[in-house]
Amino acid sequence: MFALELARQFRKTRSQQRFISFISMSSTVGIALGCFVLILLLSVMNGFEKELTNRILSVIPHGELYSVDKRGIDNLDAQRYRLEQDERIARVTPYTKLTGMLQYKGELKAIELTGIIAADNQQYFEDRVSQPQWLSFQANDKGVLIGQGIAEKLGVQPGDAVQVLVPVATNDLTFKAPKTITLTVSGFLSIGGELDNLVGLMHLDMASNAAEITSKAQGMQFTFYNAYSANEIMREIGYSYPQAVYMSDWTRTQGHLYNDIQLVRAVVYIALVLVIGVACFNIVSSLVMAVREKQAAIAILKTMGATDSLIRTIFILQGIINGVVGITTGVLLALLVAPNLSAIVLFVENALGIEVLSGDIYFIDFLPSELHWGDVGITVALALTLCVLATLYPAQKAVKISPSSALH
Incomplete structure (x- = not known):
């Protein structure tokens, strides 16, 4: 796809674009971290709910x-x-x-x-x-x-x-x-x-x-x-x-246990969705600066017959690429860590001599985790939607660039 190839070319770093590249990378890292932590903590909440059902109920x-x-x-x-x-x-x-x-x-x-x-x-x-x-x-x-x-x-x-x-x-x-x-x-x-x-x-x-x-x-x-x-x-x-x-x-x-789990789940979801949203704002910043940096290239494309739809698609794809890289990285890390979280926490407890959950206070003495694919799907869809929304304003600014003023 021509628009995708141009988007990839626009992402390539040059010496004068290092600051833009840094902001772009920070948005990718922020999205990856948000997706990773969100899936991980939702898995922990799922684990607590499962243990509540299996042990108490x-x-x-x-x-x-x-x-x-x-x-x-x-x-x-x-x-x-x-x-x-x-x-x-x-x-x-x-x-x-x-x-x-x-x-x-x-x-x-x-x-x-x-x-x-x-x-x-x-x-x-x-x-x-x-x-x-x-x-x-x-x-x-x-x-x-x-x-x-x-x-x-x-x-x-x-x-x-x-x-x-x-x-x-x-x-x-x-x-x-x-x-x-x-x-x-x-x-x-x-x-x-x-x-x-x-x-x-x-x-x-x-x-x-x-x-x-x-x-x-x-x-x-x-x-x-x-x-x-x-x-x-x-x-x-x-x-x-x-x-x-x-x-x-x-x-x-015993309903307070279940209510606490649901409350923490809601708070975690809101907080980490906001983290992903902030990371997506970095996509807006990097794309706005990229549009300004690429004014001449955009003007040349327009003089060669590129439509507004093509220009808009190029910058939307450029932002989506950053988002997809971050989402993929975060999800893969979560898929690797979440199923093994209990063993990882147990290893840390033994190594440091600490106790995360005390069996005398809580109804379990370990950190449970259960990965639900539904949580993964919702997280991916939400993060991808935020990434797409973040690209719309910079893409529209790219469309409004006039070839005569940009090449003057």
Whole structure:
């Protein structure tokens, strides 16, 4: 293509064009850096979202429905069967929740125990509890699985007897001695983050008896095929339920993690798009100076019959070449680094003796990364669009050059 060849010739550096060449190169580097960092950070956000789904949402219930009064859920088996027919619901599990203080050798630690049917939940906790510990829990009606953080704080070992102090509510709001439940530690539950310092599992029958639930369970926990539709589905279930119930979903308890990820994603996208936009302004500067430098050449082309469309295309292509070089470089670097980011960060941590993410604070102890081709495509399209827009003004100025005044 004739216009493309002329654009390539116009990009060649001469001694008097070094400053223009430097600005052009800086725009290319800026675009490459912006595309690289944008794709890399979006991959990190994708990784966090994936780990949130795999680690937190695979263990905690997506939704909960629990009775307003103390008797628990009426006709539990029938209601459970009815709800399991909903194609959006993966499983329905009865539960009773106890909140109290775990006591061991004079030490106390707040704990939230969830009573479950062990046989119905093994596959959902097999990655969080070792199989021997789960089998021990399942075989012992008084067994309890406590969070790893609680066990480390209290120094508890499997087989130790612990007491759970459960507060007793009274109608006249007077103080009453807490109820004491003696349990045997079967093992430890490892979910990640702050949950390891709070949660535990016990058997449903014992939890319901301790909570004085007259039916089988206090409520039902739901797992949905699409965890991100939990709020909508729980509202639908709760409003149509034949008994007075409270309803909740994971967006109320752990939703801050997801919201933080989305907020950071939005901020990162805006900031780095602006970086790419600033780099594209350098394309405007370099092309404006190139147009001024090439006035004579443009005038000669016009006297030889070059149309305005050809002149405009030459400078648009010249700017696009700079943009494509930057985009290609940035994308290739991102494709190389993003899939291996976790290993790279781990190597840096080991080499420098630092810890980027602490497992005691965050729900993971490594920097995750998952590359999505959709993010790559959007980044490329956005950067290319900005590059094209940046060439329009200089190209129009080139078209307006008059051969008579330029060759005078």
